Amino acid sequence: MKILFSVFLIFSCATQAAPSNKELKIGISQEFENLNPMIMTMSATSYIYAMAGRTLTTLDANLKWIPQLAKEIPTLEKKTAQIVEVNGKKKIVVQWSILDNAKWGDGVALTCADFAFSRQVALSPNVSIGEKETFTKVEKIEWNPKTPKNCTFTYDKARWDYYDMAKFYPLPKHLEESIFNKHSSKKEGYEKNSLYVKNPTNPGLYNGPYKISEVKLGDHVTLVPNPHWHGAPPKIEKVIVKLIPNTGTLEANLRSGQIDIIGTMGVLAMDQALNFEKKVKSENLDFLVTFTPSIAYEHIDLNLDNPLLKDKKVRQALVYSINREEMVNALFEGKQQVAEHLVSPKDPWYTNDPKQVKIYKYSRREAQKLLDEAGWVVGSDGIRTKNKKRLSLTFMTTAGNKTRELVQVYLQEQWKQAGIEVTLKNEPARVYFSETTKKRKFQAMAMYAWVSAPENNPKTNLATQNIPTEKNGWSGQNYPGWSNKAVDQACEAIDTEFSQAKRKAHAIQILKAYTEEVPVIPLFYRSDISVVPRGLKNYRPTGHQFAETNEIELWTF
C-alpha cells in the first residue's frame, strides 16, 4: 500500500495553482478544424480564430456593430458610404480605412491587398468556401498604392447591411499568394497546401491579439501574445484551448484544475449548469456560472401539409394549451426566456406589444374554445376526435438531446390535458436534419433551434420560395411550408430598405402574420452557458455567433 501511495505521489499533479494572467486554460467540447479563416466551418474554430484573427467589423456583446481592423464604420451621413447608380442599378460604394498600425504577426502591414486577395481566393471555383455570398457581395476592391490602407469596396447592390463584414477575413497575401498561384488550378489545391495546414504556427498568418504557438487537432491549441498586435497588449500571457469532448467530464476537469474556464463553446447542458451552480453555492466554490440570453430560438415547426394542422384554430390551440412560463421555470429554473416569436429580445426588431403581435398567454379555456370551434369533440378517453379521426400528432426532435427530450415530455402531458394526443418519435441528429426536416418528412411537429443574427432577414425560413421541394433540390429552410404573400413582400422589401425604422416596420408585419397564423410554435430563447473563475474580469459572453473571444485581449485576473 505504501509503495502504491508513493507511486501516486510521484505521478500526482501538484495542487493546481489558481488561474492567473500567466496562463488561462479554456475548456471546449466542440471539435475544431484547421484555422484557415476562409475554409473554417466549425463554430469552435471561429471561437479560437477570434483570438488570433480579426476583420473589419464584428458584433459586440451588446449586439452593436463595432470596427475592429477598420478605423470606423462608414456611414451615409459621413459620405464614407454612398449609393451610386451603375448601368441603371443601384449599388453602394464604401470607403473602408484600415487601422494604420494593423499588422500581421510577422510585422508586415495589413492592407487592402490582403482583403482583395482573400476575395480572389474565395471566388476561385477550386476552393471550398461554404457561403460565397460573404465575398461575392463585394464586386471589387480598389485602392491607391500610395495609400494602401484606404480601400474602396463596391458592393453588388445597395445593401443596408454593408457594414456586416464579420466573416470577410483578410488573408496574408505576402505568405499565401504564391501558394494560391501554384495550387489553385487543382481542386482544393490551395486549401490543402495553405500555410494554415502546412505551418499553422507561422506568426504571419494571424493579425489578432494572440498568435498560435501550437495546434494539435482534436486536443488543444496554444496561443501566445502577438507582439505586432495593434491594440493594447493582451493581459493573459498564454491561452490554451483544450478540447474535452465529453461534457459530463467538463466539471471534473474544471474542479481538478485541468481547465480554468468552460467557455460558451463548452456547450454545457442546462441541467449540468444548474447542478453545478448549486454546488458552487453550497460548497462555496470560486466559480461563477453565467447564463447569457442568446439569439438561439428553440421552436417547433408545424408541418402545414398535415390536414390536422391546416386549420389555424388547431395551431393556435396548440400554443394556448402549453404553459411555457411554467415549463422554463420547472426545467430551466427560469434561466431561459419564453419566446413570443422568432426575433429575440436582444434584437432591435423585437416587440412584444400586443397591438403589433399576437401574444399567447397560457389558457386551457381558450384552447378548448378554439378546438370546439374547429369541430374537435372530446372522446371517451379524453382525446378529441372529428369525423372519427383522432387529434393525434407526432412530435419529433433530435434523439439523445436531454433538454429537448425533457421539453417533449412536458409538452406532451400538457397537450394530453387539452385532448390532443402527441406521440414522440426522435431520430439521430444526422437523420433528423439531413432527411426529416430538410425534406419535410415530419408528420406534424419538429423541434429544433435557429441561430440567426440581429436584424436578420427571415426569408430563408419564412418566404414561399424557400419551401424545400424536390424540384428546388430541397433548398431553403421554410420547413413548415408556410406561404404568405404579405410576408414574402415584406422579406423582399427589407433587403433594400436603408431606413432602420422602415425595416422594423416590415419585420413587425412579418411577426404579426407569424404569430397570428402560427406556422411555428415558439418555445424559448436559449441561454449561452459558461463557468468562469470569480476573479476573471471583462469576460462578456455575447449570446450570438461572434463569441466572447473577440475581446479576449481585455480579459484579466
Added chain:
Amino acid sequence: MATYILRRILQTIGVVIILSYVCFYIMTLMPGDPVELMISSNPKITSEDVARLRSLYGLDQPAYKRYLNWVAQISTGDLGHSRTYRVPVSELLGPRLWNTFFLSMLALGFSLLIALPMGVYTALNPGGKLDSTVNMASFFGISMPSFLLALILIIIFAVQLGWLPAGGTETIGADNTGLAGVFDRMKYLILPVLSLSLQSIGSFVRYARGSMLDVLRQDYVRTAKAKGLSYHVVIWKHAFRNALIPIITVVALSLSNVFSGALLTETVFAYQGVGKLVYDSIMGNDFNVAMISFIISVSMVLIMNLIADILYGFVDPRISYH
C-alpha cells in the same frame, strides 16, 4: 507453413478489398453528406453553394466512381484529406494511432499480467475463498459500464484526491523530454488504462480459469502426475500450455482492437486516440478518415487471427498447416 501464410495473406487482401467497397457503399447510403453538415451550421449557404461544393468534393458522382477515385488516390500513397479537419489524413491519424496503440497495449499487458496468474491460481484452488472473491470481482468488472467506471476513477483520483489528471494525453506546453516526458505521458495513461483493464481482467480471468479447469481434468495431466513429474512441470508445461489455446484466440481478438481505439474511454478521458476520430469520421461522412481507419481495423483483425493460427502450432504440435 510458408504456403499457408502466403495463402492467408492473399485471402486477407481480397477480404480487405471487398469489405472496403462494401463499407464505402454503405457510407454513401447514410443520410447527409459533408455539404449538408455545412448547411446545418450555416443557413446562409445557398442552393448554388451546395451544387458547387458537391461538384468540388465529387459528391455528385456515383458511388463506384468515387470508390475508384479513392483507390487510385491511395495507391499513390496519398491517404487523402480529412473533410472535417481539413488536414491530410496521415497527419491526423498517425499520432492518434500511436496513442491508441500505447493505451491498448498497456491495458492489454496489464490485464494479462493480473488475469493469467489469477485465473490459473483460482483454477488450482476452485471453491476456495479467493476463488469466490475473484469470481465476484470478475463479474463486477465485466458488468461495469466502462464510462461509469471512468467517471468514478476521475472523481476519486482527479477531483477528490487530485493525484492524477482528469483527462488529456500529456501536459500541454510542459515540453518534457526524456524520462520526464515518459513519466508525464504515464501520468495521463494511468486512469484510462485502469478503466480499460478492469473490464478485460474480469473476462480474461474467467477464460483462463475455465480453460485451466478443463485441461486439469484431462487424462494426460493425470498421466503426468502419475509419472511422478514435479507439480510445477505438470501445471505449467502440461496443463497451462494446453490451456493457452482458447486464451490465445481471445488475446488475438483483443490485439486486433489495439488500433481501433476505445471510443468511450478515449472520449471520457479526452485522450487523443483514434476511437473518437473514427466515430466522428463515420458520423460526419469524412470518407477518407473513415476508410483508412476501416482498412487498418479489418487488416488488424485478419492479421491477428493469422498470428493466432500460427501460434496454435507452436503451443500444440499436433496442429499442422496445409
